[in-house]
Amino acid sequence: MTRRHLATAITGIAMAATAAIALAGCSGAGGGSTNASGGTLKVLMVNNPQMVDLQKLTADNFTKQTGIKVDYTVLPEDDLRAKASQEFSAQAGQYDVATISNYEVPFYSKNGWLLSLDDNVAKDASFKQDDILQPIQDALTGSDGKIYAEPFYGESSMLYYRKDIFQKEGLTMPANPTWEQVAALADKLNNAEPGMAGICLRGQPGWGQMIAPLTTVVNTMGGTWFDDDWNAQVTGAGFTKAANFYIDLVKKDGEKGAAQAGYTECLNDMTQGKAAMWYDATAAAGSLEASDSPVKGKIGYAAAPVDQTKSSGWLYSWAWGIEKASKNQSDAEKFIEWASGPDYANLVAKKYGWAQVPPGTRTSLYENPDYQKDAGAFYKQVQDAINSADPTNPGVQKRPAPGIQFVAIPEFANLGTDASQEFSDAIAGKTSVSAALKAVQSEAQKVGDKYK
Amino acid sequence: MTAAIESTDARRIRSAPVSSVSLRGRERRRTVVLGIVAWVVGLIFFGPIVWMLLTSLHSESNAATNPPSLFAPLTLSSYANFFGASSGASPWPPLINSAMMSIGSTLLVLVLSIPAAYALAIRPVKKWSDVLFFFLTTKMLPMVAGLLPLYLIAKTLGLLDTVGLMVILYTAMNLPIAVWMMRSFFAEVPLEVIEAAQVDGAGLLLTFRRIIIPLASPGIIATALICFIFSWNELLFASVLTSTTSYTAPVFLTSFVTSEGLFLSKVCAASIAISLPVLVAGFAAQDKLVQGLSLGAIK
Known part of the structure; x- marks a missing residue:
């Protein structure tokens, strides 16, 4: 009886342990299998209306063009900040790209948590770095003079x-x-x-x-x-x-x-x-x-x-930064070149109209006659406000x-x-x-x- | 107070010879009063849920007005949004993750807590009350205190953002409660029945299968349901330890909150949708649950 008792107990524990080990190897239902042409990029993002548009546009545009799949985690602002600081300070490698703001860039870059974008995104001629509004670019530059994030939108x-x-x-x-x-x-x-x-x-x-x-x-x-x-x-x-x-x-x-x-x-x-x-x-x-x-x-x-x-x-800007521990840095660069790039505004305008284009990042947007017509009531005031800000x-x-x-x-x-x-x-x-x-x-x- | 008066009333009714008409009248009045009290309490509990349902069926701008626009036209747009109408994000991965974690950890809890409860209730081990107390002490540490060490351990072991890690954690969280609950249910099983089975030659496994489990099944189901609900609703650990592949339904729910723009209706719709599985599980187990939760009270 006692021996049987013991045997039952051991069987139970063994079953539980096997199940735990089998499950530990199992990853979740989110995230896709890596396809042949590109990897999967993990992006941590704040929930703002323009970001939700970006999420919707990703599969039919970015993934179609590059073969890189993007998995988003979308969080409200406070949760996002908590998650980002936890992720970046531990360099946990759970995310490749995150939305950070000009509040985080100075000390994130100082702590060595961010990949510098000077020699990749900013250097790429098609990205047109000199089109970015100067105060916004300055706000996303570290104290060492290197650019650490590219703006998705900016505001004053x-x-x-x-x-x-x-x-x-x-x-x-x-x-x-x-x-x-x-x-x-x-x-x-x-x-x-x-x-x-x-x-x-x-x-x-x-x-x-x-x-x-x-x-x-x-x-x-x-x-x-x-x-x-x-x-x-x-x-x-x-x-x-x-x-x-x-x-x-x-x-x-x-x-x-x-x-x-x-x-x-x-x-x-x-x-x-x-x-x-x-x-x-x-x-x-x-x-x-x-x-x-x-x-x-x-x-x-x-x-x-x-x-x-x-x-x-x-002056405020939500911008994309790449985690230094990311293993998909070149894919992450491509993503930023798309999301912060000069053509993204046209894509949003075509799909949702000019009013939903993320504003406040590029001079070319404020010089675009279609945008000027649509945002005629306020575009000049916004541009002036951003350009007169000195962080x-x-x-x-x-x-x-x-x-x-x-x-x-x-x-x-x-x-x-x-x-x-x-x-x-x-x-x-x-x-x-x-x-x-x-x-x-x-x-x-x-x-x-x-x-x- | 009312209840006390009511019961003395009832006693008097039973002892005094009153005409059958007025007895029926008084009993009816008592039923009506108790019925009203039950309804009021029920509505107080159910009110917020009705409010959430109503808000989820309004458009965002109607959901945000003050005073509330109760009779605004109803729309399903927030539910469409939950299924990815504006963001393209499917709710299925987090729902499946949550289901895997909740069901997986609940099964594991049952596998571990049933033998433990047996050893504490039916064939008590030495110092069984100390053992029981030890189980309880594991719940005394605030969960937040363990969060950072767990995060670092999971990072080192490469277990961040895996379903398995969450299953193990939820099992560990629910095990003490399950052992406690299960022990009290097993203690209700009359020892004579078990002894009779053994006299008839039934071994431990057979006694378990044919006697103990059937007799304690309301309790087992109540425990399982509570473990399932606790794992399904857990947010803190899931929000810190999962990211893009293993994120759960509660984490997904928070993603509808935004600091720029309106979100009440969307969040309410998502809350309703995410509560449904728990509701369904509760309804399915309702009979057993009522038995289980009142077991012992009527002995």
């Missing part, structure tokens, strides 16, 4: 306003407004129509949410997160002025539920006629002028409002790290998000601005001390 920030409401109220928008002027306009426009806010500004916590527009206001009002020696300047005069200004403006003339409103919520408000002005990413122009938008043709465009600087728009010198003083609406160090994601929670609480009236600034200052100094 600008001020949207309702032309029809302005006309009705007898107001005019200056071409290069100051924040003071914008605040005065917002005051007059508040409740211009029932339930209409004077201005929509992001108040949702998150370093990629409210911290982006707020930091551009800080820059132009003479403030900065850190001075050149990594001393935190959050309680400095410029930052304090900007934070008070921004939070007062949102509280007084801003949208309903401002402490929870991010890009998407503001876009909704603007589309549904619940805001007269909106300061945000240039990428929104396409949505506001889309054929099914109720405010199509009613939107005016002005440069990002300024105070002490000449321009204040931010290395966005404010009135020298900075220790590049970035306009962020500081390009890995710690900033946490610092910015914690700070935004304080500021968002201040918008909601749960804390005072000065208390919020004090709390953020001490946290920022802890980060700064690491670099001293």
Whole structure:
């Protein structure tokens, strides 16, 4: 009996072990078998509308031309950043290409996680590297002067306003407004129509949410997160002025539920006629002028409002970088040459129309008469906004790290998000601005001390 | 409070000689009240799911309005989107991966936990309560704490992004719960029946097959279903340890969230579609499940 008992137990364990070993060798159902003409490329990508279009276009175009199959992992922005930093820091080789932004490029390249594109993609004559908008290219260049990523799309920030409401109220928008002027306009426009806010500004916590527009206001009002020696300047005069200004403006003339409103919520408000002005990413122009938008043709465009600087728009780009540990580097280069290449815009235009072409990367797009006609309302403003952005010198003083609406160090994601929670609480009236600034200052100094 | 009054009421009804008409009336009233309570509780639980279903059937712009547009026209476009209408990404690979991992790990858990439960309940090993407690302690470490070491081990062994790795992990995660559940179900099997079988000359395997398994089958099915659901729904480990070939349905679900544009309806449609297999498994096992979960309560 005991022996039989034991035998049964051993059989069970042996069965389990065999099954485990058999399964361990088994790969998943995703991903295809490698075909004869090319390999399979693994791409990690953020979920934005233009990326989804790219995913759809890949099989019939890129794979058809090159024989290289592409497997995508699509993730929302925060998950993507977590996954990318885990993947690149471990050089795990699970992905060949990933969408990274100008926030990551400076320290990813410094850490040696990225393959330089200087001698391959950028050198290829048909890729036309000199067609890439200069500020975007600079933002994707490492501190060693080498290009580490090629842009898929680029954006800056600008001020949207309702032309029809302005006309009705007898107001005019200056071409290069100051924040003071914008605040005065917002005051007059508040409740211009029932339930209409004077201005929509992001108040949702998150370093990629409210911290982006707020930091551009800080820059132009003479403030900065850190001075050149990594001393935190959050309680400095410029930052304090900007934070008070921004939070007062949102509280007084801003949208309903401002402490929870991010890009998407503001876009909704603007589309549904619940805001007269909106300061945000240039990428929104396409949505506001889309054929099914109720405010199509009613939107005016002005440069990002300024105070002490000449321009204040931010600079952001989702771009393709190749992981250094990738075993398919030449296929990865071909993929980037296709996705960021000069012909991709035409492909999207033919299939989906010019409005869905990823903007903000190439001069040739802004010189294309078809695009000019289709995006006539805003293309010039976007081009000017990007071209006037200077990530290395966005404010009135020298900075220790590049970035306009962020500081390009890995710690900033946490610092910015914690700070935004304080500021968002201040918008909601749960804390005072000065208390919020004090709390953020001490946290920022802890980060700064690491670099001293 | 209501329940207490109700039960004293009931006792009085039973003991006092009341006319049959008013008795029926009172009983009916009691049934109605209890019925209403059950419905309210049921609706509170079911409400979010109905809301999700409704949202998934609205267009993106109607799903995002505040106040909600309840009576907006219905459309299946978000479901078309789930099947790849706008991205061209097929939902089948992640669904198949999830099925392989959930079924594989559940079978493995059963194979391991049934003998373990036998050794803890029917023929208790020495210090069986310590053994049982040891199983429980393996659940005390926060799962996140093991994530990074596991990632590095999997990377070194070349097991990142494989179904096998996830099967082993899900087995390990669910095994303690399964052993605990199964032990309590096996403990319910009357020892006399087992002894009678042995007196009749049945060996261990035969006793298992003909006596223990049939008697404990509601419990085994309840355990299996819970293991299946836990593996099917697991997101944290899958999102870190899988990438393009072995990614699971929950990871695929997160891919519909975007920071630029509307996604509520798409995510709701995907959630509904991904919950369906669990729902089907639950319905299929419903009878056994109710038996299994109330086993012991009516002894």
